[in-house]
Amino acid sequence: MSDDDARPAAGPDPTAASREAAPRPADTEPTAAPAPADTEPTAAPAPAGPTDATHPAGPELLRVEGLGKRFPGVVALDGISFDLHAGEVHVLLGENGAGKSTLIKCLAGVYQPDAGEIFVDGTRVHLPTTAAAEALGIATIYQEFNLVPQLSVAENVLLGRQPRRFGVVDKRRMNAQAREALARVGLTLDPRTPVGRLGVARQQLVEIAKALSLDARVLILDEPTAALTDDEVDRLLRLMTELRERGVGQIFISHHLEEIRRIGDRVTVLRDGRSVGTVPATTGTDELVRMMVGRSIDQQFPRERTPVAEELLAVEHLTRPGVFEDVSITVRAGEVVGLAGLVGAGRTEVLRAIFGADPYASGTVRVRGKELPRHDVRASIAAGLGLVPEDRKAQGLVLGATVGENLALVQLRRATRGGVVDRGRLRDVATRAVRDLGIRTPSIAAPVRNLSGGNQQKVVMGKWLAADPAVLLLDEPTRGVDVGAKVEIYQLINKLTAAGRGVLMVSSELPEVLGICDRILVMTQGRLVGELSHNEATQDAVMALAVQEVESTRVH
Structure with missing residues (x-):
């Protein structure tokens, strides 16, 4: 899940599978109780913002009015209002910390709002638990999957709802029901397969199948494309289009503006816990960014290039059989070197080996001329290397x-x-x-x-x-980060190179690689297959190298 809001250190955990398996207490039975007479729900007010925001033709499924939520020292939501209609993809857009995650947790029954009201089908409701939200047809798919890797696909899809016969789980019926749910999302696999064996894209589809098996009419997707390849993103967006045609209302959170234009109908922009406005998804990038950050961002990739000086990092013939082979890289003072390629090309593995986090069989790593011992993180740090890992939560933070x-x-x-x-x-x-x-x-x-x-x-x-590294290794440094925070990270990179340091960066976003890097090295199937200068590099040139067969190339 994109962790884009302040939240308390303790409390309900939306990723705990036991929440869904637990029986619903009698005193929290979900009901769509009508509001008291003096607060009888009325027609939804027009959303805030420009008057040209298109209004969907389908009936209203969900509406929030004046939603507020506070945590110690933080106002996470401050009067949020928006609505969702059948057959609509309604995008929530905002910087990290704007309130998106807190809002969807209130809709999912994880958090209880301190102010405001939630309406389903025009009736005010209370959502004390995730089970209460699901009973009303609201299902949430978090960026961090709510799956149990050791259980089968079928057990995950029907977790807590497995069909029983004589008090024992009826596995035949369970597998048949799971197979039917998987077919709805176009996924053909043995439902007895442990979900931990699936790739990210198929796990994402299992999550959606699970949600649809709950007869969800409102589907909330929190950064569902963050860890997917371009082809997998295309498949997911096609599935979202099919769900729209079936009348499912979808709340979609994404930092990728091109995805928003492809799939979205309306966009509600949040800033500092407030709803700034609701506009059509066709609204221009400049206007969306201005609404998000309260200012214009004149340059998306503000790279300040500096003169290149002495060699800081020299990697020669680095090899780990079956993972990467004969990789040679140099990084000089004042430059950003990009490592591009398709997912699975071996880029992350090379960065971790350079840093000493993973072993390698042969080759050398030198920092300022000094050879580093293999698989020794402490020696790498002492020599002047730093690593910002791909998974900040699991590997970069305590x-x-x-x-x-x-x-x-x-x-x-x-x-x-x-x-x-x-x-x-x-x-x-x-x-x-x-x-x-x-x-x-x-x-x-x-x-x-x-x-x-x-x-x-x-x-x-x-x-x-703070440690003033000679070379900083960055692995997907802006993944799951909004456009405003991305620019701030790029400025930090500028400060590093201006101070005579070097950066080796892995990124799956080609525009970012082209905009920030001074040189681009392209990997495929564990080998370097080409190098492009900043002036030579185009998306077509990088992709042409990334998709070629290793056997037909020479390592540069």
Whole structure:
């Protein structure tokens, strides 16, 4: 799930499969109870914003009015209003921290709003649990899948609702029902397959099949394309089109404006917990960005190129059989080198091997001329390498720790003398990073898990910037980050190269690679197949290299 809102450190966990398996308490039986006479629901007010926002022809399925939600030190929602109609894809757009995740958790029954009302089919409802929301036809698909890898596809699709016979799960009926649900999303596989064996795209389809098996009329999709390839995105958007034609209302959260135009009908823009306005999905990029951030972004990729100086990183003939082979890379002071290629080309594995997080069989890694020992993260850090990993939550952050503790992690050894930690020094490091990087947090003592996705990414980068690395390795540094936060991350990259440091960056977003990188190395099937300068690089040129067969190429 895109973690784009402040939330309390404790509380309901939407990824806990046991929530769905648990029986519904009698006192929380979901009902669409009519509002009291003095608050009888009336026709939905016109959405805020420009008057040219198209209004869908289908009947209204869902409406929220003046929704508010507070957490300690944070106002997450401040009077949000919008509606959803049958057969509509209604996009929620906003920067990280704008309120999107808190809003959908209120609709999913995970959080209880402090103010405002929720209406389903024109009747005011209370959603005390996720089961209550599902009983009213509201299903949510989070970016972090709500699946149990060890269970079969069928068991996941019907979790907590397995058909029984004589008190025992009827596996034949369960598999048949799951097969029918999978067919609705065009997925043909053995429902007895453990879901952990499936790739990301098929797990995504299993989540949608699970939602549709609940007879969902309102489907909420939170960043569903974040980890998908272009082909997988195309298939998902086609499925969303089919669901629209069946009358399913869909709330779609995405940071990719091109996807919004392809699939969306209306867009409600959130900023600082408020609904700024509702506009047609055809609204221009400049206007959407202005509504999101309250200012125009004149340059999407503000790369400030600096003179290239001495060689900082030299990777020669790096090989890990079956994963990557004969990879040679150099990064010089003042430059950003991009590592492009299709998903599965081996880019992440190369970055992790360079950093010492993963082993390799042969080859050398040198930083400022000094050869590093293999598979030794401590030696890599001491030599001047830093790694911002692809999965910030699992690999880049200690979610149970505070913002300050995460920012000081790399400095901990330097701030320790005789077994005693200089906490004042670490506080100074963290305070300076929050100020310099513009990290939005109530304080450095706030749990890092409460920050938005973009601010969490700044914390991951900040802990390395505080260590002043010679070369920073960035793996998908803007994944799941809104356009405003992306520009801020690009500015941090500019500061690094202006200070004579180097960057080696992996990104699956070709426009980002073309806009930020000074040189682009292209990988396919674990091997480097070409190099393009900034002036030579185009999307066509990069893709032509990325899709060619390794056997027909020479390693550059």
